[in-house]
Amino acid sequence: MIEKLTFRGIGLKRDSISKETIRRMAELLKSGATMLSMVCPKCKSPLYRLKTGEIICPNCGIRYYVVTEEERESDVLVQATLDQLERNVLKVISDINARIGEAIGDDVSSYGKSLSIWLDVLERIERIKRSIEGRRSTS
Numbered sequence: 001m002i003e004k005l006t007f008r009g010i011g012l013k014r015d016s017i018s019k020e021t022i023r024r025m026a027e028l029l030k031s032g033a034t035m036l037s038m039v040c041p042k043c044k045s046p047l048y049r050l051k052t053g054e055i056i057c058p059n060c061g062i063r064y065y066v067v068t069e070e071e072r073e074s075d076v077l078v079q080a081t082l083d084q085l086e087r088n089v090l091k092v093i094s095d096i097n098a099r100i101g102e103a104i105g106d107d108v109s110s111y112g113k114s115l116s117i118w119l120d121v122l123e124r125i126e127r128i129k130r131s132i133e134g135r136r137s138t139s
């Protein structure tokens with residue numbers, strides 16, 4: 001499934017569909033590339049998938065890469081799992097917090113230790129979430 005097209009860089013100069021472009025299209029087909037049902041968002045020329053898996057616009061020379069539905073799904077799954085984990089960790093922390101007031105002696109330091117562990121977990125969850133979001137916004 002094609003989800004999103006994002007261009008990686010501009011190769012050739014943009015020009016209207018010319019003899020040169022038609023020649024390039026013919027060459028692409030000869031080299032085993034396949035014409036796709038997607039068009040270039042910039043010039044509306046049909047896109048071609050090279051044998052290497054790269055997707056290219058024969059008209060403006062822009063190379064595209066495809067973000068598949070599966071990749072997005074896995075991101076969503078990770079996000080959902082992290083959200084759930086975060087809620088559970090917050091429950092544990094709030095539980096420890098409630099008991100810490102009544103704790104005495106050795107109990108206090110053991111609660112403190114587990115609190116510090118769970119806060120670390122929480123921090124890691126936040127870090128992973130941020131890195132996923134960062135990846136999304138740069139793609």
Ligand SMILES: [Zn+2]
Pocket residue numbers: 040041042043044045057058059060061062
């Ligand atoms: Zn194009």
